[in-house]
Structure formats: structure tokens, C-alpha cells
Amino acid sequence: MSSPIDFLLWVKGPAFDIALAVFVIGIVVRLLEIVLLGRKQDLAEPKGEEFGPGLRTIVTRTLPEAGSFKQSPFTVIGGYIWHIGFLICLLFFVPHIELLHSVLGIKWPGLSNHIVDAVAVVTMATLVAMLIDRITHSVKRFLSGPEDYLVWLAAFLPIVTGYLAYHRVLVPYPLVLGIHILSIEFLMILFPFTKLMHTFTFPLARWYNGAMAGRRGVQS
Amino acid sequence: MADSKTEPKTLGESLRQQGVSRRGFLKFCTATASMMALPPAMVPAIAEALEKARRPSVIWLSFQECTGCTESLTRAHAPTIENLIFDHISLDYHHTLQAAAGEGAEAAREAAMHENHGKYIVVVDGSIPLKDPGFSTIAGISNLDMLKETVAGAAAVIAVGSCAAFGGLPHASPNPTGAVSVSEIIKDKPVVNVSGCPPIPTVITGVLAHFLTFGGLPELDDLGRPKVFYGQSIHDRCYRRPFYDKGLFAETFDDEGARKGWCLYRMGCKGPMTYNACATTKWNQGTSWPVESGHGCLGCSEPNFWDGGGFYNAISIPDGDIARNVGLGAVAGVAVGAAAGMLNRNAKADAVARHETVTVDDLEKTS
Numbered sequence: 001m002s003s004p005i006d007f008l009l010w011v012k013g014p015a016f017d018i019a020l021a022v023f024v025i026g027i028v029v030r031l032l033e034i035v036l037l038g039r040k041q042d043l044a045e046p047k048g049e050e051f052g053p054g055l056r057t058i059v060t061r062t063l064p065e066a067g068s069f070k071q072s073p074f075t076v077i078g079g080y081i082w083h084i085g086f087l088i089c090l091l092f093f094v095p096h097i098e099l100l101h102s103v104l105g106i107k108w109p110g111l112s113n114h115i116v117d118a119v120a121v122v123t124m125a126t127l128v129a130m131l132i133d134r135i136t137h138s139v140k141r142f143l144s145g146p147e148d149y150l151v152w153l154a155a156f157l158p159i160v161t162g163y164l165a166y167h168r169v170l171v172p173y174p175l176v177l178g179i180h181i182l183s184i185e186f187l188m189i190l191f192p193f194t195k196l197m198h199t200f201t202f203p204l205a206r207w208y209n210g211a212m213a214g215r216r217g218v219q220s
Numbered sequence: 221m222a223d224s225k226t227e228p229k230t231l232g233e234s235l236r237q238q239g240v241s242r243r244g245f246l247k248f249c250t251a252t253a254s255m256m257a258l259p260p261a262m263v264p265a266i267a268e269a270l271e272k273a274r275r276p277s278v279i280w281l282s283f284q285e286c287t288g289c290t291e292s293l294t295r296a297h298a299p300t301i302e303n304l305i306f307d308h309i310s311l312d313y314h315h316t317l318q319a320a321a322g323e324g325a326e327a328a329r330e331a332a333m334h335e336n337h338g339k340y341i342v343v344v345d346g347s348i349p350l351k352d353p354g355f356s357t358i359a360g361i362s363n364l365d366m367l368k369e370t371v372a373g374a375a376a377v378i379a380v381g382s383c384a385a386f387g388g389l390p391h392a393s394p395n396p397t398g399a400v401s402v403s404e405i406i407k408d409k410p411v412v413n414v415s416g417c418p419p420i421p422t423v424i425t426g427v428l429a430h431f432l433t434f435g436g437l438p439e440l441d442d443l444g445r446p447k448v449f450y451g452q453s454i455h456d457r458c459y460r461r462p463f464y465d466k467g468l469f470a471e472t473f474d475d476e477g478a479r480k481g482w483c484l485y486r487m488g489c490k491g492p493m494t495y496n497a498c499a500t501t502k503w504n505q506g507t508s509w510p511v512e513s514g515h516g517c518l519g520c521s522e523p524n525f526w527d528g529g530g531f532y533n534a535i536s537i538p539d540g541d542i543a544r545n546v547g548l549g550a551v552a553g554v555a556v557g558a559a560a561g562m563l564n565r566n567a568k569a570d571a572v573a574r575h576e577t578v579t580v581d582d583l584e585k586t587s
Contacts, residue, residue, distance in 0.1 A: 005528070036557070037561070099536045
């Protein structure tokens with residue numbers, strides 16, 4: 001018998017295991033590849049230390065640089081809004097906390113569903129606005145490849161399907177919940193193979209920039 | 221099983237004989253109309269139809285089941301009109317309730333089938349084993365054969381309980397008997413699934429009342445369940461729903477949230493994905509229902525609810541052992557990553573070794 005419940009059980013069972021395997025193995029392999037490749041030995045005499053500036057840059061690069069903010073404020077603000085919105089929905093919706101608790105063994109207070117709901121709406125609207133901007137802005141359109149649109153879709157689908165599941169818009173509910181979980185599995189599978197990897201590689205890149213500058217005695 | 225000499229001809233006669241007043245009967249008709257989401261104007265029509273309704277012959281087949289469904293339907297604390305309706309049907313065969321046994325019992329079934337050919341209703345509780353007919357037999361007849369033979373002349377089939385409707389507990393992984401639901405075998409007769417473990421008694425009397433009133437079966441959902449009872453989820457009608465929306469959850473059975481009656485989602489309540497009438501009809505004549513008594517919904521009216529992960533795991537938690545799988549994935553990732561890293565380093569060293577220096581003279585020579 002094939003019912004929405006069967007679909008949900010498949011999505012929560014074998015499909016999730018497959019997506020999780022691709023996600024974990026892919027990310028570990030990619031990070032190890034980057035780290036193990038190493039850097040050529042710098043024979044020049046260091047003019048400063050690496051550790052402090054490296055750590056500092058991981059944090060300071062979170063704030064936008066004045067120049068780029070002035071040039072494209074929409075990209076910067078929109079980027080902040082949807083990243084923060086996505087993280088709030090991911091980390092502070094109680095059903096998600098239950099899932100993370102089952103993996104990590106720790107839990108934290110969740111937000112009221114109404115707040116998460118409002119944040120999800122803002123996040124979706126921002127993502128749509130950013131897609132329109134990407135398509136209408138001639139330079140951004142020129143710089144965008146198929147992967148950019150694929151990654152946008154992978155980030156957008158979990159929020160829109162989660163919103164539909166929460167509001168129980170599509171009936172029956174097991175079907176829409178299954179589609180929501182499937183969209184996250186799609187995101188997890190794409191993760192190691194696309195620029196979504198920046199979630200894990202950004203500290204390495206920022207560390208390297210900061211450490212390199214620190215060694216040369218310049219501000220990063 | 222009633223004595224044929226004193227047997228009333230219609231439901232009206234039957235109810236009057238048992239001391240039910242006209243007022244009580246109309247109250248039941250109004251409640252039935254309301255329960256089945258029919259307009260009040262239908263009440264007189266229901267009353268008239270039920271008044272004149274003739275005793276339908278019902279053959280009740282029990283296969284791989286626990287008798288919980290029969291218990292649910294027969295063990296009301298006080299006689300109700302629903303019970304009387306249930307009593308009114310001519311229950312010609314039910315091997316738990318009937319006095320006859322052996323050949324006499326089977327003869328009663330065959331007689332009912334013969335006398336009411338094309339008109340009788342078959343109620344089934346329990347799933348049907350397909351792996352080996354010997355797993356479950358009655359009077360030496362396999363469940364599959366008995367079902368096919370009995371349903372051949374039936375007007376409709378009512379699959380009572382989640383075992384008959386979806387396979388239920390016998391169908392749970394690894395399904396040792398190869399258990400299937402009624403609808404997987406019967407394709408040429410209308411089958412109504414009255415799921416639940418057990419189903420709410422009012423739901424089966426509601427289906428019978430619908431059959432008696434309109435001469436047909438109610439509108440069904442995608443899983444063959446009457447929409448009037450299974451059209452809304454437990455979550456949508458739950459009186460604890462406002463706590464879900466506010467983010468107020470009980471986290472153990474005895475914490476402050478549990479005492480204050482907060483939402484049971486975190487304790488594994490399957491209400492959001494379960495479609496049934498418990499939240500509105502309640503149990504034990506409207507006394508209470510699982511969520512009201514402080515326990516989350518198990519989702520018993522949905523297919524495969526036994527295989528849907530732990531009863532105390534929130535719906536959002538996938539079924540596998542995620543922590544273990546993440547650990548295994550990380551170990552595999554380290555092994556593959558280390559190998560890939562070594563290959564990359566070798567490729568890099570190889571490229572450095574094969575690097576040829578080009579001088580300006582070389583370039584001038586080639587151009």
C-alpha cells in the first residue's frame with residue numbers, strides 16, 4: 001500500500017540515512033582534502049604572529065566592509081536577513097530542537113511558533129527579492145551560473161515547504177511533512193558538491209587570510 | 221442471533237420494544253446528523269429512514285486480531301442508542317459473540333449469505349495472512365478463502381480496526397505472516413476502512429446509520445475512511461493546540477508543563493499526522509481521550525503506525541539512529557578524505573617534479 005504515511009516513513013527512514021551519509025562523508029572528505037593539501041613553506045622571516053590575527057579575522061569578516069556595503073547595500077542587508085532568518089527557523093523551532101536534541105543530546109529554549117512563522121515569511125520574501133535582483137542586475141546575472149540558481153532553490157525549498165507544513169496547507173499533512181523533510185535531504189545531498197560548503201569552509205578561508213596578513217605584519 | 225419469533229421488523233419497532241422514547245430517538249437522529257456533518261433539515265429524513273429501516277444481515281469475520289475492536293464496540297458502560305442500533309442489526313455470525321460453535325456456526329454464516337445474497341454487510345476485523353494459509357484458520361478454512369467466499373455476495377465490506385484497514389500490528393515489520401489489509405484483497409466491492417486501534421464505537425454505528433439511512437456508504441477519503449470522522453486531524457481539533465502555537469510543551473510526564481496541560485508534541489504525540497475523531501467524539505461516552513488524559517496520540521488510525529518510530533519520539537525525529545550514523549559517516553569520511561588527501565599530495569609532488577623551467581631563450585626559440 002502506498003499512502004502519504006508510507007512516503008513519510010520512507011523519507012524519515014532510508015532516504016534520511018542516505019542523505020545523512022552523503023552529507024557527513026562529503027563534508028569530512030572535502031575539509032580533509034583542503035587541510036591535507038597544505039601550503040608551501042613560507043621561508044621569509046615572520047613580522048608578526050599568525051594565531052591572534054587568524055582568529056580575529058574569522059570574527060571581523062562577519063561584519064561588512066564599508067566599501068562593499070556602500071556599493072551594494074541590498075546584497076549585504078538581504079544576505080544578513082535571510083541567513084539569520086534561516087538559522088532562527090532551523091535552530092529555534094521546537095520540532096527542530098527535538099531533532100537536534102536527538103543527535104547532539106543537548107537542548108535549548110525554542111521560540112513561539114508565531115515568531116518563527118513571521119521570521120520564515122521575512123526569510124522567504126528576502127530570498128525571492130534577492131533572486132529577482134540577481135536576475136535583473138546585469139552584472140549579477142552575468143556572474144551567475146546554473147549552480148547559483150540550484151543552490152538558491154535548495155535553500156528556498158526547506159523554508160517554503162516548512163511554512164506549508166506548519167500551516168497544514170496541503171492535505172494530508174504526512175505528505176507535506178514528507179516533502180519538507182525531502183527538501184532538506186535535497187539540501188544535504190547538494191551540500192558537499194556546491195558552494196553551500198562555505199558553511200564549513202568560511203572559518204578556514206578567513207583564518208588563512210588573517211594569519212597570512214598577521215605573519216606579514218599587516219592589518220587583515 | 222435473535223429469536224426470530226419476537227424479532228422486530230424495523231429499527232423503530234426494535235427501539236420501542238427496548239423502551240426508547242420518540243424523544244430519545246430524535247435526539248439520536250440529531251446527534252447522528254451533526255456527527256456526519258449533515259444539515260439539520262436532514263434530521264426528519266434520517267428519523268424516517270431509520271424508523272423504517274429493516275434489519276440488515278451482518279456477518280462479522282475475525283482474522284488476525286486481538287478482539288480489541290469487538291471489545292470497543294460492545295463494552296459501553298451503559299446502554300446507549302448507538303448500542304441499540306448495533307443490537308438491531310442481525311449479527312448472524314461473529315465467532316466471539318455467537319453461542320454456536322463448529323459446524324453450527326459455519327452453517328449460520330452460510331445461511332445468512334444464502335438468504336441475504338447481495339444485501340448483507342461483511343464486517344472484518346483483523347488482517348489476512350498471505351504467507352501461509354495455515355497461520356490463521358477458522359473451522360479449517362483459511363482467512364483468505366473465507367473472506368473471498370463471504371464477500372462474494374455482500375453489498376459492502378466494513379474493515380473495522382487498523383489491522384483490517386491497513387494490516388495493523390500483524391503487518392508491522394518484519395510482517396512474519398505476510399499480513400495484508402482487506403482492501404488489498406477485495407477490489408470489486410465497496411470497502412470502508414474504520415481504522416483505529418481500536419476504532420471509536422460511534423464511528424462504526426455512524427457508518428451503519430449512514431448505510432441504513434441512505435442505503436449506501438458515506439464519502440471516503442484517500443485511505444477509504446469516512447470523511448466525516450477522519451476528515452480532520454487530531455492536532456487541528458486538539459484542545460491543547462493553543463499551547464503548541466505558543467511554544468509551550470510538556471517535556472516529561474510529570475513536569476510543570478504536563479501538570480498545566482501543555483502540548484505533548486515533544487513527548488511523541490502523533491496528533492499532527494493522525495486523522496480521527498477522538499478529539500471531538502472522545503471515548504467512554506465523551507469522558508476523555510488519550511491527549512486529555514495526558515498521553516500523546518499514538519497515531520493508531522494511520523497505516524503502519526507501529527513502524528513509525530518510537531511512540532515517545534517527536535514526529536520531527538527521523539527513524540534511524542542519527543548519532544550512530546553521523547559517527548559512522550565521519551569515520552568513513554576521514555578514511556576516504558585521508559586517501560584523497562594522499563592522492564592529491566602525490567599529484568602535487570608529481571607536478572612539482574615534472575615542472576620544467578622555461579627561460580626567455582626557450583620562448584624565443586619556439587616563436
